[in-house]
Amino acid sequence: MSDERVEAAMERVRAGGGRATVDRRAVLEALVRTAHHATAEEIAGLVQAEHPDCNLATVYRALELFERLGIVSHVHLGHGPSQWHLAELAHHHLVCDSCGAVVEVGDDVFDPLRQRILADTGFVLDPHHFSLSGQCARCAAATPPAAGQTPTGS
Amino acid sequence: MSDERVEAAMERVRAGGGRATVDRRAVLEALVRTAHHATAEEIAGLVQAEHPDCNLATVYRALELFERLGIVSHVHLGHGPSQWHLAELAHHHLVCDSCGAVVEVGDDVFDPLRQRILADTGFVLDPHHFSLSGQCARCAAATPPAAGQTPTGS
C-alpha cells in the first residue's frame, strides 16, 4: 500500500517541524491510489475506508499542509469543490460549458501562449490553478454556429 | 445616466417575457458605469446608492437573468467572489499567485493555443470563465528561479 513518494513526503513534513501522522499518510496514500484529482470529500471517503474516524477538517488541514510543501496542488474545474492531486501529476483541464466534460491536455500545448505572454507582459504563466472553458468537440458539433446554450459547468 | 446599451438590454428582457424593472435597469447601469468587473456585492452597493432598498438577492437574480441572455458574464479571478462584467467587455485575466496583481490581455493572444487545441482535441476554446495563474513580472523578478513562495491569490 505504501509508496516511496509517500515516505519522501512524510520526510519533508518532518523536516519542516511537522509530524508524520497516520491521517496525513492516509491522505497522501489516497491521492497516490487515485492517481488523479479528487475532492476533499472524496479523499476523506477513501481515507475513512481504513480509518473510519478521520475527520473532513483533518483532510483539509493535511491538504493545506501538503500544498504549502509543494507536494499536492488544487485546481478549480468548475463551480463545485476544489480538486486535489499530487503536484507531480499536474496537467491542464478543458471543461465543456455545455456538458461538463473534462478534456486533459499536456503542458506543452501552452508553450506558444506562455512565450507570447512573457514577451508581451513579462508575466510567467503557470496556469494550473484553473481550468479553461469552451465547448468539447461533441457539443461544438451539436451546437449550430450561434451562442446561447444551456451551460452546465459554468 | 442611461445608455442605449441599457435600453437594448431591457428590450431583450421584455422580448424574453421578462419585465423591465427599476432594479434590473439599475444593476445594468451600475455595470455600464463601472466599465469593468465588479462583484455582486459591489454592484449592490452601487445600486443602493440610488435605490437604497434593492436587495443583494435581487442583484444576484438580475445578474443570472442577464447572463442567460448573454448580456453579462462572470469570471473567477481567484478564490473570492465572482466578478461580473458586460459580455461585450470580455477579456482575459492573468492573476499573480504571489501578489494577486491582475494583468489583462486581449483575446488574440489565445489564437495559437486555440488553434492547437482545436486541432489536437476538437475542443473549441472560449476561456473567459477563469483567469490564468502565474507570476507577474515584478514577482517573477523578485523570486529566484526556485518554487515555494507565499501565494496570495491561490
Place this chain on the structure above:
DNA sequence: GTAATTGCAAAGCTTTTGCAATTTA
C-alpha cells in the same frame, strides 16, 4: 513531557431559495 495534531461543532463566506408582499404590464 510537551508541542503538534485531531475531532467536533460552530462559524464564515458566497450564493440560492421559499414565500408572502409588491409591482409591472
Place this chain on the structure above:
DNA sequence: TAAATTGCAAAAGCTTTGCAATTAC
C-alpha cells in the same frame, strides 16, 4: 388583474477555525 418580481430570512455548499482532548516525538 394576473403574472412576474422583490425583500427578507433561512438554507445550502464548501471551507476554516476555536478549543479541549489526544498523539507523536
